[in-house]
Amino acid sequence: MDEFSAAASLAFTLLAKADPTLVDIVLRSLRVSLSALAIAGSIGLLLAALLTVTRFTGRTLLIIGINAAMGLPPVVVGLAVYLLLSRAGPLGDWGLLFSPTAMVIAQVVLLTPLICGLARQTLEDAWREYGELFASLGLNHFRALCTLLVETRYSLLTTLLAGFGRAISEVGAVLIVGGNIAHVTRVMTTTIAMETSRGNLALALALGFILILLALIINAGVFITREIAQRQGG
Amino acid sequence: MARESILPLRCEGLSFRVGDLTLLQEVSFTLGQTGVTAVLGPNGAGKTLLLKLCHGLLAPSAGHLQWRYRPADLRMRQAMVFQKPILLRRSVAANIEYVLRVRGMSRAESDARTHEMLRLTGLAEFAARPARALSGGEQQRLALARAWATAPDVLFLDEPGANLDPAAARAVEELICTIAASGTKVVLATHDLAQARRTAQDVLFLHRGRLRAAGAATDFFASPPDETAAAFLRGELYW
Ligand SMILES: Nc1ncnc2c1ncn2[C@@H]1O[C@H](COP(=O)(O)OP(=O)(O)OP(=O)(O)O)[C@@H](O)[C@H]1O
Ligand SMILES: [Mg+2]
Secondary structure (H helix, E strand, O other), X not given: OHHHHHHHHXXXXXXXXXXXHHHHHHHHXXXXXXXXXXXXXXXXXXXXXXXHHOOOOOHHHHHHHHHHHXXXXXXXXXXXXXXXXXXXXXXXXXXXXXXXXXHHHHHHHHHHHHHHHHHHHHHHHHHHHHHHHHHHHOOOHHXXXXXXXXXXXXXXXXXXXXXXXXXXXXXHHHHHHHOOOOXXXXXXXXXXXXXXXXXXXHHHHHHHHHHHHHHHHHHHHHHHHHHHHHHXXX | OOOOOOOOEEEEEEEEEEOXXXXXXXXXXXXXXXXXXXXXXXXXXXXXXXXXXXXXXXXXXXXXXXXXXXXXXXXXXXXXXXXXXXXXXXXXXXXXXXXXXXXXXXHHHHHHXXXXXXXHOOOHHHOOOEHHXXXXXXXXXXHHHHHHHXXXXXXXXXXXXXXXXXXXXXXXXXXXXXXXXXXXXXXXXXXXXXXXXXXXXXXXXEEOOEEEEEEEHHHHHHOOOOHHHHHHHOOOOOO
16 A cells, blocks of 8 residues: 555656656657547548448448457457568568557557447438438438538547547557557557556556546547537437 | 429329338329419328329339429429428528528528528527427428428428417418418328318328329319218218
């Protein structure tokens, strides 16, 4: 217990004086996960939109595949991306292994199905609801989709927040493909895992607080989004 | 309005089947350019299906529809108010503005038109409210205002009187007459006989997917041409 309180007070000191190592790690975490969110969000939403308005052979199979991939274990994704990017792998020539880019790639693989799966469900429900109105107004698919995206903006935003939450708190994939190299690929979750196993609790705790804080902020974001949506009659 | 109406619409032998169910069978009639035509019939007679076929939301299994001519924007010359209003998750005014903007109207024009529509449907004080928070009757009036805002050649109304209190029902009937007087053809599906009597010049009477009577409203109500129609008027015809 003594050890814990000592670590906690040291953690607060680190936070209070914005320790450079700490800041470096937090910023890298945010950079990696926000990049992954931007890419996975774009691909996921676009794919979801296409799956909503088009019918082609293999569509159902694709949807089943995406839904199944929504809960991929991060370590498995990490392993797959590792094999892809390792020297002997098909993309080995790119020399990306153990770089932040590799971590972004792994998180994109992790997030895209999650975002696409949730967004498709949202869009498809809305499509069923509005389809006749759009047809009656003589809208083309593009126009109808744009309206659909606007109509469901709050649900989609919630989906993106959920995706970010998954990325920022994930440790398995970034550890495998990033390698937890100091000042290069070290992020919050990998640092917590490492420092804890070394018995170096202060930094781990400080990062833990920040992660929890981020989780709270994301949840508040989801909550506020819902509130606004409800006020607008969503 | 200088542009020419797409009406009259001639429907010949329209049938609509789902699987081996025949929901509409060989329905033939002509919709004139003006006035109000009531589509009457008990629940499940096929009124909604007939409106959707005319509007082009459903394709007939047999038969064909012949508009006077077919402009590229045929669908945009028509409007439909659904039995259950489909409103966008935005304000009352924004719902109307949306359809006007889709039609390419400028912001200033659409603002003016929106306010006129809201005033005519008694919704002016609700302009800024979320559309989906309106009561059932208010939602129906909004859907009507939105459909009429585009000044269509023909307006299909599916049970616009349901959910309305007596005063609102009256107001909507007056509105229907105003719309018809403005040159828009109104096709009104309803099982409210009083409403049809007060608004319609022509009647199409459906029963179990068949057109049992078609003609002038006064004749239809004075001497129903068909036994099922007579029973319907006496309130004795069930589905
Ligand atoms: N897609 C469908 N599949 C099977 N049956 C259908 C389908 N659509 C409509 N029906 C049936 O067709 C019949 C006519 O439906 P419709 O909605 O046109 O009735 P309606 O005259 O509008 O009735 P109401 O007054 O209750 O609105 C009903 O019995 C309905 O159950
Ligand atoms: Mg109906």
